Amino acid sequence: xxxxxxxxxxxxxxxxxxxxxxxxxxxxxxxxxxxxxxxxxxxxxxxxxxxxxxxxxxxxxxxxxxxxxxxxxxxxxxxxxxxxxxxxxxxxxxxxxxxxxxxxxxxxxxxxxxxxxxxxxxxxxxxxxxxxxxxxxxxxxxxxxxxxxxxxxxxxxxxxxxxxxxxxxxxxxxxxxxxxxxxxxxxxxxxxxxxxxxxxxxxxxxxxxxxxxxxxxxxxxxxxxxxxxxxxxxxxxxxxxxxxxxxxxxxxxxxxxxxxxxxxxxxxxxxxxxxxxxxxxxxxxxxxxxxxxxxxxxxxxxxxxxxxxxxxxxxxxxxxxxxxxxxxxxxxxxxxxxxxx
Amino acid sequence: xxxxxxxxxxxxxxxxxxxxxxxxxxxxxxxxxxxxxxxxxxxxxxxxxxxxxxxxxxxxxxxxxxxxxxxxxxxxxxxxxxxxxxxxxxxxxxxxxxxxxxxxxxxxxxxxxxxxxxxxxxxxxxxxxxxxxxxxxxxxxxxxxxxxxxxxxxxxxxxxxxxxxxxxxxxxxxxxxxxxxxxxxxxxxxxxxxxxxx
Numbered sequence: 001x002x003x004x005x006x007x008x009x010x011x012x013x014x015x016x017x018x019x020x021x022x023x024x025x026x027x028x029x030x031x032x033x034x035x036x037x038x039x040x041x042x043x044x045x046x047x048x049x050x051x052x053x054x055x056x057x058x059x060x061x062x063x064x065x066x067x068x069x070x071x072x073x074x075x076x077x078x079x080x081x082x083x084x085x086x087x088x089x090x091x092x093x094x095x096x097x098x099x100x101x102x103x104x105x106x107x108x109x110x111x112x113x114x115x116x117x118x119x120x121x122x123x124x125x126x127x128x129x130x131x132x133x134x135x136x137x138x139x140x141x142x143x144x145x146x147x148x149x150x151x152x153x154x155x156x157x158x159x160x161x162x163x164x165x166x167x168x169x170x171x172x173x174x175x176x177x178x179x180x181x182x183x184x185x186x187x188x189x190x191x192x193x194x195x196x197x198x199x200x201x202x203x204x205x206x207x208x209x210x211x212x213x214x215x216x217x218x219x220x221x222x223x224x225x226x227x228x229x230x231x232x233x234x235x236x237x238x239x240x241x242x243x244x245x246x247x248x249x250x251x252x253x254x255x256x257x258x259x260x261x262x263x264x265x266x267x268x269x270x271x272x273x274x275x276x277x278x279x280x281x282x283x284x285x286x287x288x289x290x291x292x293x294x295x296x297x298x299x300x301x302x303x304x305x306x307x308x309x310x311x312x313x314x315x316x317x318x319x320x321x322x323x324x325x326x327x328x329x330x331x332x333x334x335x336x337x338x339x340x341x
Numbered sequence: 342x343x344x345x346x347x348x349x350x351x352x353x354x355x356x357x358x359x360x361x362x363x364x365x366x367x368x369x370x371x372x373x374x375x376x377x378x379x380x381x382x383x384x385x386x387x388x389x390x391x392x393x394x395x396x397x398x399x400x401x402x403x404x405x406x407x408x409x410x411x412x413x414x415x416x417x418x419x420x421x422x423x424x425x426x427x428x429x430x431x432x433x434x435x436x437x438x439x440x441x442x443x444x445x446x447x448x449x450x451x452x453x454x455x456x457x458x459x460x461x462x463x464x465x466x467x468x469x470x471x472x473x474x475x476x477x478x479x480x481x482x483x484x485x486x487x488x489x490x491x492x493x494x495x496x497x498x499x500x501x502x503x504x505x506x507x508x509x510x511x512x513x514x515x516x517x518x519x520x521x522x523x524x525x526x527x528x529x530x531x532x533x534x535x536x537x538x539x
């Protein structure tokens with residue numbers, strides 16, 4: 001069983017900003033439900049999804065945290081904990097904005113392969129309109145129904161796993177299928193507002209890793225014009241991209257191929273490649289030292305990773321009569337005449 | 342009664358992975374504190390097997406491999422007291438803490454142990470290959486942050502190895518050393534501040 005032996009399951013309908021009682025409750029365990037959850041678990045690949053750490057109360061002796069506390073209570077209870085899951089439903093309702101459709105909140109508790117541990121899966125499936133065609137006595141009837149779509153691109157998930165200990169259930173794996181398409185603000189609703197968590201790779205760590213990896217790839221591919229073009233394009237693209245989260249793998253997939261991609265991925269530990277982070281643009285610019293100068297004569301000088309003002313870099317800027325004058329010197333390694341057509 | 346041999350063998354089996362992770366965490370701490378001045382040292386250690394078994398054998402630990410959070414521990418020592426909040430902010434921004442306590446004597450007229458204690462989560466992307474193949478690997482590590490003078494008082498305490506409670510004179514002498522270290526720490530910080538402002 002991919003998701004683990006099912007122990008308990010709950011389902012509630014949750015509307016944005018709903019303040020009153022939620023319809024739903026503990027649902028009977030059955031083989032079809034187990035099979036459905038196993039399929040959903042496998043297809044989503046949540047077991048290897050981005051990892052987050054709960055932002056617990058660091059002064060609390062129990063490491064208090066609303067999601068963690070609920071996960072421990074629900075996972076290790078000997079009787080149904082509907083009131084606890086309803087608190088999660090309330091939290092979800094509070095975190096949804098009025099543009100969101102109602103959602104199905106599903107919480108399931110499973111045995112874990114880790115000793116003394118349990119696993120809690122949290123899913124939200126948004127409501128969507130579906131057509132239902134029935135034919136009775138040769139007469140077709142088409143109805144428009146509201147249903148919760150298991151395959152919706154707007155669904156979200158979290159997997160919390162661990163023992164019932166001080167050290168348990170401090171982290172989660174999260175999926176927000178919506179965030180692959182759009183803005184960080186969307187993903188922040190799930191990770192920050194609802195789960196009250198942070199990505200395990202901080203913006204600073206991720207940005208420094210990315211800058212270092214680009215620099216190493218840039219150095220390694222000196223003389224390879226195509227690879228250098230790809231890396232420069234990646235730097236430009238990353239500098240202007242806003243509101244997105246990245247991983248080393250996603251940068252490689254978006255911008256690089258061939259030798260450039262190989263050089264980029266060569267020096268990154270496999271464990272670090274998939275870790276998701278937000279790009280700290282100011283820090284990225286500082287580390288990349290990417291500056292593009294357009295001179296009065298139309299010449300464009302762009303110099304990533306080259307320290308301006310350092311003779312070793314070959315690019316110096318001086319001020320003469322209030323004007324900044326750029327001097328660039330270096331051995332020509334490649335010359336291309338670009339023509340139209 | 343705890344199975345000492347079993348604990349020892351199980352800990353020895355995981356120790357190589359803990360050592361690899363300790364090195365990764367030390368590298369990450371150095372990276373996190375790049376550009377921060379007045380860092381005297383950054384160090385990480387993996388608990389030795391004898392110490393682990395001694396602690397794990399206590400009755401309160403029903404699942405020591407999952408419960409003991411100091412299997413890996415790190416420490417940063419700074420020159421001055423004013424550096425502590427700077428380093429603290431940088432570390433919590435980078436690592437994300439689940440526990441933080443500033444340890445200091447209970448009353449204003451007392452002198453003794455001072456240090457910032459943290460517990461941080463071990464992030465998935467720091468774990469070395471093979472980590473998931475072992476059961477009950479730790480999910481957290483401990484971290485201390487203190488000044489040179491705080492460390493100078495705290496560190497020899499382990500070596501002195503009191504048997505029972507020290508006698509009255511020894512207690513007074515230890516308190517005097519703590520007070521002197523506190524005074525020197527504070528004065529050095531004041532000097533550093535004045536020179537920086539001038």
